[in-house]
Amino acid sequence: MKRTGQPLHHESAHGHVTGEALYTDDLLGRYPGLLHAWPVLAPHAHAELTHLDPSAALAAPGVVTVLTSADVAGEGDSGPVRHDEPIFPSEVMFHNQPVAWVLGETLETARLGALAVVAKYQPLAPILSVEDAIARGSFHSGPVTIRRGETAAELARSEHRIEGEIHIGGQEHFYLETQATLAWLDASGGVSLHSSTQHPSETQEIVARVLDIPRHMVTVECLRMGGAFGGKETQANCFAAVAALGARKTGRPVRIRLSRRLDMTITGKRHPFLVRFAAGFDGDGRLQAARIQLFADGGWSLDLSEAILGRAMFHVDNAYYVPALEVTGFVCKTHKTSQTAFRGFGGPQGMLVIEDILDRIARTLELPPPVVRERNFYREGQSTHYGQPVKDAERIARIWGLLKESSRFAARREEVDAFNAANRYCRRGIAITPVKFGISFTATLYNQAGALVLIYRDGSVQVNHGGTEMGQGLYTKIAQIAVDALGVRPEAIRLMPTRTDKIPNTSATAASSGTDLNGAAVLDACRTLRATLERVAAEMLECNPADAHFENGRVDISGRRERVLTFAEVVEAAYRQRLPLFASGYYRTPEIHYDPKTHQGRPFYYYAYGAAVSEVEVDAFTGQYRVLRADLLEDVGESISPLVDRGQIEGGFIQGVGWLTLEELVWDAEGRLATNGASTYKLPSWSEMPPEFHVDFLTRAAEPGVVCGSKAVGEPPLMMALSVREAIRDVVASFGPGVVELDSLCTLERVFFAIQRTRAVSGDAASAEVGAAEMGALGS
Ligand code: MTE
Ligand code: HPA
Ligand code: MOS
Numbered sequence: 001m002k003r004t005g006q007p008l009h010h011e012s013a014h015g016h017v018t019g020e021a022l023y024t025d026d027l028l029g030r031y032p033g034l035l036h037a038w039p040v041l042a043p044h045a046h047a048e049l050t051h052l053d054p055s056a057a058l059a060a061p062g063v064v065t066v067l068t069s070a071d072v073a074g075e076g077d078s079g080p081v082r083h084d085e086p087i088f089p090s091e092v093m094f095h096n097q098p099v100a101w102v103l104g105e106t107l108e109t110a111r112l113g114a115l116a117v118v119a120k121y122q123p124l125a126p127i128l129s130v131e132d133a134i135a136r137g138s139f140h141s142g143p144v145t146i147r148r149g150e151t152a153a154e155l156a157r158s159e160h161r162i163e164g165e166i167h168i169g170g171q172e173h174f175y176l177e178t179q180a181t182l183a184w185l186d187a188s189g190g191v192s193l194h195s196s197t198q199h200p201s202e203t204q205e206i207v208a209r210v211l212d213i214p215r216h217m218v219t220v221e222c223l224r225m226g227g228a229f230g231g232k233e234t235q236a237n238c239f240a241a242v243a244a245l246g247a248r249k250t251g252r253p254v255r256i257r258l259s260r261r262l263d264m265t266i267t268g269k270r271h272p273f274l275v276r277f278a279a280g281f282d283g284d285g286r287l288q289a290a291r292i293q294l295f296a297d298g299g300w301s302l303d304l305s306e307a308i309l310g311r312a313m314f315h316v317d318n319a320y321y322v323p324a325l326e327v328t329g330f331v332c333k334t335h336k337t338s339q340t341a342f343r344g345f346g347g348p349q350g351m352l353v354i355e356d357i358l359d360r361i362a363r364t365l366e367l368p369p370p371v372v373r374e375r376n377f378y379r380e381g382q383s384t385h386y387g388q389p390v391k392d393a394e395r396i397a398r399i400w401g402l403l404k405e406s407s408r409f410a411a412r413r414e415e416v417d418a419f420n421a422a423n424r425y426c427r428r429g430i431a432i433t434p435v436k437f438g439i440s441f442t443a444t445l446y447n448q449a450g451a452l453v454l455i456y457r458d459g460s461v462q463v464n465h466g467g468t469e470m471g472q473g474l475y476t477k478i479a480q481i482a483v484d485a486l487g488v489r490p491e492a493i494r495l496m497p498t499r500t501d502k503i504p505n506t507s508a509t510a511a512s513s514g515t516d517l518n519g520a521a522v523l524d525a526c527r528t529l530r531a532t533l534e535r536v537a538a539e540m541l542e543c544n545p546a547d548a549h550f551e552n553g554r555v556d557i558s559g560r561r562e563r564v565l566t567f568a569e570v571v572e573a574a575y576r577q578r579l580p581l582f583a584s585g586y587y588r589t590p591e592i593h594y595d596p597k598t599h600q601g602r603p604f605y606y607y608a609y610g611a612a613v614s615e616v617e618v619d620a621f622t623g624q625y626r627v628l629r630a631d632l633l634e635d636v637g638e639s640i641s642p643l644v645d646r647g648q649i650e651g652g653f654i655q656g657v658g659w660l661t662l663e664e665l666v667w668d669a670e671g672r673l674a675t676n677g678a679s680t681y682k683l684p685s686w687s688e689m690p691p692e693f694h695v696d697f698l699t700r701a702a703e704p705g706v707v708c709g710s711k712a713v714g715e716p717p718l719m720m721a722l723s724v725r726e727a728i729r730d731v732v733a734s735f736g737p738g739v740v741e742l743d744s745l746c747t748l749e750r751v752f753f754a755i756q757r758t759r760a761v762s763g764d765a766a767s768a769e770v771g772a773a774e775m776g777a778l779g780s
Contacts, residue, residue: 041096043095051119065249087210100117140302151325171663177196179263191217201505233340281365285376320377355726399609424620429731440513441510448517451584452502454581464496485526486530487549488567489553529582540565616628654684
């Protein structure tokens with residue numbers, strides 16, 4: 001029986017629930033003499049560090065040393081792209097930025113030591129908003145423009161025109177396991193680390209850079225992560241470098257694990273965006289032209305902001321053909337945490353813009369929004385603004401049609417309208433939105449992966465690959481692939497923790513490509529080994545190698561049972577014939593290319609498609625809303641692991657709902673993050689699960705050229721949550737005609753005021769006043 005395609009539970013599900021699954025910081029007890037690190041935090045968003053004196057800390061009990069720039073042999077910078085992240089800064093760039101690290105015998109002594117360090121600052125004026133950054137010309141990079149057609153002329157020629165501005169909020173990753181790392185000097189003179197990192201090779205690179213040693217002296221292992229969501233693609237590096245510095249200076253193991261508050265205040269988040277747009281369209285709601293300006297709030301350093309902005313620019317079309325399109329992007333430099341990768345990697349922000357525009361067009365023309373959306377779908381033969389043909393465009397309409405039917409969209413639209421006609425203040429809304437998400441790293445070079453598969457003489461197998469496990473089920477899928485490829489029993493396969501001394505120069509596990517890349521590399525290695533074993537088995541069974549059938553640890557002649565060998569017997573025979581029982585595997589995504597100068601090419605190997613219908617209910621007195629029902633249809637190709645994929649779809653959607661409707665990041669006037677814990681930062685939970693929640697996979701959808709015909713699933717479902725935002729706007733629209741302006745995050749206050757505005761504009765001023773008076777009477 002094939003293992004791929006089976007709904008197996010996550011390989012660590014049992015360990016996750018019982019607590020037996022270990023994470024980086026669970027290992028601290030295994031390192032005698034381990035030291036704890038705690039940072040000295042700057043109390044300003046922007047300042048010059050004028051004086052740093054650790055002597056009082058050094059005299060404090062339990063403090064072993066204080067790490068400062070004097071301890072850096074190499075380059076004291078952890079910037080992953082641009083080297084603009086000094087680990088021991090002289091200019092403070094955001095509130096709570098670490099300026100030094102104290103190592104103590106216990107966490108408590110390290111913390112107290114950090115408070116004892118004397119640091120003096122000359123405060124400087126911070127830039128805390130995108131608007132302020134624009135006004136002061138504070139940019140990390142940009143403008144970058146991708147254009148097709150004569151946008152200005154087409155806009156002028158358009159029958160109708162709208163313009164607008166949208167604020168899009170950021171998002172805290174809130175992985176359950178905060179940033180964690182443990183470094184020690186290994187027995188052979190190298191530096192070893194456990195790190196909760198999505199990108200062990202880059203963590204290795206940065207540690208080597210800071211210690212000024214070659215990379216072969218550094219080994220990074222990632223056992224698994226308790227969630228990452230993009231927040232550990234680059235942001236683990238700095239802590240790893242500090243721990244390694246500490247280990248090198250003291251000769252003792254050093255551990256860093258951030259508290260929740262530290263993690264929230266010093267690590268990067270999803271980028272907030274400011275968007276300005278103009279769109280032209282005809283009387284049927286067909287887009288003729290759009291000009292879109294994206295201002296990403298990058299925070300204090302560049303990090304991955306350029307690539308994230310790039311993905312936003314690639315996704316402002318979502319599933320729609322815009323004949324003339326000009327999109328320009330800037331990365332603003334502000335005095336906040338350095339914003340970073342977060343599930344969707346800019347795609348969600350880009351797609352929100354076009355969905356917002358299409359709803360405005362529909363309301364302007366008084367057409368149903370789904371009709372306007374449909375009319376603008378990509379058709380066969382059309383290309384994106386960056387020149388990639390949308391080869392399987394028919395899938396957009398196919399998914400749309402299937403979902404409309406399975407969700408009973410038309411009938412429910414009528415039910416919602418009837419409900420609203422009968423209810424003045426409690427209203428419902430329904431919306432359907434599509435997703436088209438490009439799969440591949442947009443930087444072509446990252447689309448490669450390696451694997452190393454070892455078979456031992458007893459027939460047991462170790463599988464090494466460059467991908468990291470963060471809960472997404474990569475290891476489960478890879479184990480399934482290896483079981484089928486080798487024809488062994490599932491127990492024969494052991495997935496090894498990701499280590500840089502097994503596979504070098506790996507890419508981050510990101511861009512939803514973990515299985516596409518690493519799964520294909522493992523398959524490649526397994527095929528090499530299988531070919532060897534088939535030749536050996538054929539001799540033993542006296543048949544053609546092609547007829548040697550490997551399945552579930554047994555080897556026979558296809559379809560015939562007269563002679564059956566065990567996998568281990570064949571392996572032992574191969575060993576005795578002196579044949580190699582280990583193989584490397586390699587994969588590079590074919591056919592992709594992109595020219596960053598012309599902004600044209602085929603950056604994505606394929607698109608992942610999906611669509612979602614959401615229905616919400618809103619209380620107009622308070623703006624309070626809830627999702628009543630969600631129907632999701634996702635194109636996962638031929639699913640390798642349906643239960644894992646279902647988890648990804650449900651989790652991604654709810655995480656998107658959190659981003660769009662609940663999770664508010666508030667920086668105060670001094671640039672302090674006011675929402676720095678679970679008590680102030682509202683997260684989605686059980687209560688946000690739609691009581692009616694349908695998740696389906698598109699059938700007959702095998703994707704040619706991808707491992708097992710599967711498709712990436714990690715990020716695309718997050719963007720299905722845009723249907724919830726559009727359903728809320730649909731509720732606002734039920735209060736009167738006209739365009740619905742609603743910033744994102746749509747907090748309940750914003751929803752309330754959007755309803756008030758619509759009621760006022762619709763001549764419902766009297767009732768709007770009544771509403772306000774009622775609100776006043778309610779004391780809110
Ligand atoms: N699922 C869980 N449970 N935890 C995570 O941290 N990260 C997401 C997604 N799903 C994440 C997750 C992100 S941002 C990406 S890019 C992919 O998983 C990465 O894994 P994959 O490429 O193997 O899908
Ligand atoms: N997606 C996610 N992470 C990345 C990418 C991307 O396209 N490029 C570089 N890191
Ligand atoms: Mo995911 S944002 O590509 O780590």
